[in-house]
Amino acid sequence: MVKRTARAVSRYHHGDLKSAALSAAEKILERDGLQAVTLRAVARAVGVSHTAPKNHFGDLMGLLSEIAAVGYLRFAAALAEAVNPTSGHARDRLRAMGSAYVTFARAHPNLFLLMFHSERLDMKRPSLLAAIDESRQSLRTAVISSADARPMNPVEVAARATASWSLVHGLAMLLLDGRLKNTMASLPGVDVETFLETVLDVARVGD
Amino acid sequence: MVKRTARAVSRYHHGDLKSAALSAAEKILERDGLQAVTLRAVARAVGVSHTAPKNHFGDLMGLLSEIAAVGYLRFAAALAEAVNPTSGHARDRLRAMGSAYVTFARAHPNLFLLMFHSERLDMKRPSLLAAIDESRQSLRTAVISSADARPMNPVEVAARATASWSLVHGLAMLLLDGRLKNTMASLPGVDVETFLETVLDVARVGD
DNA sequence: CCACAATATTTCCAGTGTAAATATTGTACA
DNA sequence: TGTACAATATTTACACTGGAAATATTGTGG
Structure with missing residues (x-):
């Protein structure tokens, strides 16, 4: 059995606990859901005492x-x-981009739900803020580039962007929460991805 | 100090524990958030042993x-x-109806978030299923009545309904999760309700 | 009036987050 | 090279939680 990545022999001082804990936690999240992501469970998965993660993350949040x-x-x-x-x-x-938004949510459901679960997040944490901002940049470019030639006031621009975001976000959330099961069941022979694309096609926001 | 509603003097056998626990729990939910809704906290609020709610609700879920x-x-x-x-x-x-949807979410944020938090709900519970179905009926009438005169196939009908739902649901979720703060901050002098109405106006789903 | 079902309490256990004290290790600096 | 110090990890302890199990009380139908 090969040694981990770094020189880790003595067992005290894991050496790479932060990233190891992060990937272990993400695995637990996707496999068993948010309620299974526990400081102690993560510590067990990495083979470290249950308070070791505190040095790197402070607390569960x-x-x-x-x-x-x-x-x-x-x-x-x-x-x-x-x-x-x-x-x-x-x-x-x-x-x-709308399609990619929903695809990501479907590919990483528990992660996506956590990402929009502010109650469990520390929205003042710099690393989180920076990462959110990066996503916002990605979204913004697509929305801006789709602005019409005709002049719009700032409120209308923001409203259209928010409407687009709301549509794809709501679609993702309803899907992940199982709220579209009835609808899908009423459409035999239509698979999920086809239906989702149809929804996005039908709802060409603004004009 | 007046006696409760029913004849409750002896302190053993609360007499109306189920509804009392429900309203106490709802109060805790709206005031302190979902994480504060605890079997023990509810029992304390009603003045009853911490396992008493089990008879009426089974478990926390x-x-x-x-x-x-x-x-x-x-x-x-x-x-x-x-x-x-x-x-x-x-x-x-x-x-x-879209306006009412978002208004309800803003008026009862924690309750609304719980309602769409399947991970914490027992979606096989008959009372919950019935209540959800009632909401679905309310939604359906408005969507169906707005269907165009021109013929549409079932998939398109379902897609339009889902798009409408996704829009208002996404708008509510983004708002409750604080994701529209930046947008609002970039629009000085525009209050939230005005902006939300603008979003709904701009996004006349389907045509 | 009494057996029984419903309801409530008591007691107990395992699991959790977190704080505090302690122990080990890497490292910069002499 | 060696040593103080910061970083990292462990141990111990505590308060909370959900839940199971045994027990106690009360309402009610026979």
């Missing part, structure tokens, strides 16, 4: 915030990726 | 489910109320 921060960085990358190849019209880029 | 059920009944009433007086066009009714 700190740990969850760091997990969410990692999620936001991946989220931002996924959104940016979705826009890049689409060299078509601005509206197509917005549409592609 | 059962209690939370009953609270959510009450919320869904109120939610359904609020939505139905919003549609009733509006005798105008079908689209106006849909618009009014």
